[in-house]
Amino acid sequence: MTHRSSSWRKLGCLAFAALLAACSSTQTTSTSGAPAATAVQTSPAPDPNGISMAHEADINKLISQMTLEEKVNMLHASSSFTSGGVPRLGIPELTTSDGPHGVRPEHGRDWSLDNAGNDSSTYLPTGIALAATWNPELGYAFGEVLGQEAKARGKDVILGPGVNIMRTPLNGRNFEYLSEDPYLTSRMAVGYIKGVQDQGIAACVKHYAANNQEIKRAKVDVHMSERALREIYLPAFKAAITEGGALTIMGAYNKFRGQYCTHNQYLINDILKGEWGFKGLVMSDWGAVLNTMEALHNGTDLEMGTDLLQMPNINYHKFYLGDTVVALVRSGKVPEALIDDKVRRILRVMYHTNMIGGQRTPGALSTKAHQQTAQKVAEEALVLLKNEGNLLPLSKDKVKTIAVIGANATRKQAMGGGSSQVRPPYEVTPLQGIQQLVGTGVKVTYAPGFEVTRAEKANPKLIAEAVQAAKNADRVVYVGGWTHGYTDNWDGGAFDAEGADKPSLTMPFAQNHLLTAILQANPNTVVVLIGGGPVDMTPWINQTKAVVQAWYPGMEGGTALAKVLFGEINPSGKLPVSFPKRLQDSPAHALGQYPGDKDTIRLEYREDIFVGYRYFDTYKVAPLFSFGHGLSYTSFGYSNLDVRQDGDAVQVRLQVQNTGRLAGAEVVQVYVNDEQASVKRPEKELKGFQKVFLRPNESKTVTLTLPKDAFQFYDEAKRQWVLEPGKFQILVGSSSRDIREQAEVTL
Incomplete structure (x- = not known):
């Protein structure tokens, strides 16, 4: 059986599950009174399962005119981000793009970046930040920006949202996901999906299913009770399909009960296409197909992937769903009707998004309105965790000197994290946001305090400079927490990035030592935490008066943060995930299994349905900050x-x-x-x-x-x-x- 080289390496988490637009063109008004984005174009009326069946006769006619080779050519990638078309019948390639919080800057067919002058897109706050708004209307506006910009860049499918449950706070991809709670995740995902698909672009819900860690993600075999699957890990996927009208869905890398998720009989045939009646396209994550016969019979419709070691001379016809399939059909081992069903599902997406038989309205790239949406989401996402003695908001009239300390105050985050990296035309850092807001009336000094390096050692010189800056200031704003890795570009770094989980909840780069020294020098210190989830705050939480969780707040994050710190915006974000006091208090670590048995790679979800606050509240374990918490x-x-x-x-x-x-x-x-x-x-x-x-x-x-x-x-x-x-x-x-x-x- 033909297959790709075992040396295949996934550089980006390209998810190709596209969700269906199930709502009509309406203008949504946010609860703040400001209108959210207005849908420019609507898709054909969906059937009860979400996907329009109005073009079935046209689709069947096209299929009847295809050769077997042409059909099979549509079932696998034709480049890094496209799948095959049939030019003689007017069937184009299907073009996909990450990511879940901004259209990636890659060239249409490979991993190379277009030049910065014509591909800059809006860098929205990441998924966990969107969920922290608890505002589904912002979810729609968020999706609308993605749909418009994907359309402007010639994309057909935006690979998002990610709706996997946050089972462990160590998961390197939590920053892309929405919540530990299936209900909150569902509500935010449905808004996002409709926002994307009302623009005539397919959204891709990922990663189906139980992809709850990055470490060993392609090896672990996840086992859980049926109740945990139904109550915790499937509801957001179901809502994406049956309420959001998802056009496509992406299979995960891991196994589920002994069979790989991308070609899993129970997950795809029995539940997704059977119980939920999904009529759209099931796409693999990049390189997630590992067996031709299972992929053919267990519901995989499209195999995506790239062998970077063979670029640019990749033979895509040697994929699992390539020439081997032609031979299997010719020999009578596989019925051609099975191939037809897969092609039919791909064509449904194409008709639904006006790739065939219609005309798309123009898109828009990184407009002022899109940037304002990014800022609005960031403003509502910021969570005020602690505010003793009303240290916040700061006053421009009373505060004369502010020391901004921490390398994250000047670090740009957009190009980090792996496949979800975004290249925006600009990114307002926390330091820039504060400087722009206070103007010349307040003296602002800056000291990095720590270095983002692999060594992760304390730098005595930088610490001494930071402490002196703190002593000389009326107030201190410390900006620390996580980063996406060690460099601006994803290199498999150990923090908030695809392909790796965090080694612990301890803040990297010896920040606890630095922050303790700063708090001793100036107790009027506001701690601002960047990142995709909690950190262990026990070394210093009792010494600080104010803590703000800023997530990865997007291209206008510094603007939003400054407005919250100085009271021009009243914080309204709420935690979409529980913050434990210690890692061992988290249910996956207290009751379950992580990262998996070393010998068999079997991973038991022994905590069952008791994920997040369900565990903390039921088992009377006090979190540091509870699910849904956020001050005003x-x-x-x-x-x-x-x-x-x-x-x-x-x-x-x-x-x-x-x-x-x-x-x-x-x-x-x-x-x-x-x-x-x-x-x-x-x-x-x-x-x-x-x-x-x-x-x-x-x-x-x-x-x-x-x-x-x-x-x-x-x-x-x-x-x-x-x-x-x-x-x-x-x-x-x-x-x-x-x-x-x-x-x-x-x-």
């Missing part, structure tokens, strides 16, 4: 909770009031607790939320409807979702650990 410069009161049944659903209504002196936004979170069940259920589970923008003293009525499935669990014996009659607690609060109101309902 104002305060909010909850009152008049009213819960009542409405048919099969439960309606939750309450009043929320801004009880402070500043305008702000609160995320009202609704959790459900099952008082008594035949199986062990989490202490609480997120089942609804709404972001509410309020002026001082303003009140609003928040109404949320919890459908029947908000109260169900997956019964493994019956192999179905079950609602057991009984009493349920409805818990409403500002985080999973800050419950303000509760009521009981009997179902």
